Amino acid sequence: MRRYVARRVAALAATLLFVSALVFVVVRVLPGDPAAIIMGTEGSPEALARLRESLGLNRPLPVQYAEWVGGALRGDLGRSIQYDVPVGSLIVSRLPVTLPLALLAAVFMAAAALPLGIYAATHHRRAGDYLAMVVSQVGISVPQFWSGLLLILLFSVHLGWVSAGGFEGWASGPGPALRSLLLPAVALGLFQAAVLVRATRSAVLDVLREDYVRTARAKGLSERRVVGVHTVRNALIPVVTVAGLQLGQLMAGAIVLESVFALPGLGRLALGAISARDLPVVQGVTLFVASSIVLINFAVDLLYVVLDPRIRLD
């Protein structure tokens, strides 16, 4: 086990190095002169030269890359051009929107998908199963931002129960903040729940066909115990894997939903930085989100081994 973990950690380090290299290549190498992008067409040659100097663009690319990665490891992602504050602190200031949104969506996803998936599997090829499959098929066809718009149309335009967007912050207690995150979280979680329903159903169906489930039934256990104790616990292993991988998707989806509901999170930070040509911020946010997704995938990989002792590690 220890050797396996050590190997996985080495692979993780290599993967993160590639992530940073990809971001660096797109932002610093592909455009030729990043300073010209930041300045636009208005900059004088002298101003351009000064900006190049202050961003360290005059040095060889490998040196620039090494310095940028070294800084990132210490939490220093450079300074925002637009706000003139460290990119790292900008990212941290937006996390209280993006993270709770993704987590709330994950809770909604699990709460909707697991019972429905288990129900569908235990009612295989009956009306309830077909209904659950139709619902999930429709769910994975609806774009998240469109369900967001439809929720606004229903709850804000028609019923007037909530405002159509904006975020009141956590300062006045969790109530108002959660209220502004509720609709976007539902829109975000709905799509992923539809995916998870199908994964849960097929995992439970697989286990229901196992010999030990037949044995459990044969020794006269109630169907409740057969499903609750013998089936669901074993089926959870692949389900947890799928759900874990979906957390990364939720991070990416949060970027879209923040735009629909005008929430000041990481996605809006990056979109604003693009129109302001604030390259260090775009670079920092993409590095942060991509690394988080890779780390989540890594954690899921390890969790899988912990949950399932049957997995041979070599």
Add this chain to the structure above:
Amino acid sequence: MARQRPLRHVTFTLGLAITAALLVVAALSLVYTPVDPLAMSMTARLEGPTGDHPFGTDQFGRDILSRVMTGAVTSIAVGVIAVSIGAGLGVLLGLSSGYAGGWLDETLMRLVDAVQGFPAILSALLFTAVFSPGMVVSMVAIGLAFVPAFARLARGSVLELREREFVVAARALGGGDGRLLLRHILPNSLPPLIVQATTSFPVAILAEAALAYLGLGTQPPYPSWGLMLKEAQNFLSLNPWFAVFPGGAIALTVLGLNLLGDGLRDLLDPKTA
């Protein structure tokens, strides 16, 4: 068990019908739309569905039905090219990785892991920061997001097929690496790759719409369903239908393609049916 006839398979047939309808609408829009999709009318702005405009009109009085029809072309074009990019790059990476083995395999797979950290939205953010937003950015960003899945599938088939007798025999007969890969290994790994391409297509259409909605993808004046929804959001209380039809078009298209993909998987791989 007898092989199921494709048209008896409800999911497959329904998916095929919706997809065929989509293709017909897209093809038709190239030669005919009820109204010119770019023609504005200041007297007929933000109308609900009427006889003249069955889907209503937008903020410039343009006919939403005609615009939804032409939007299908954008979705299909971006989808096809994005999936081709993802499949092309992914299969190339996967084949070389699995065939070479050793440190090259290890390195390429870590690169694939890294690419997995970039969902289409994230790559599009990154590209738009340095290039101007547009359909090309959409296609490349979405295509890159598909690379890991294709690469893993292709690598898996190479590992499985590399030591099979017909491949070993071809090698013993003096077949070079390129010939072994392209003539013997690739054709035998096609069915799962075809299923993957089919299931990626609706994902690409969803991603294109999301990118256009965020302003990172397709730009005006090209009609795109995502772009229409972005515009519709400002007029939700004045004309809710404006947001309903383009979104409905996306959902129906994706539903059709998903059903087609599911059906195809059942038919090509009886084990999972």
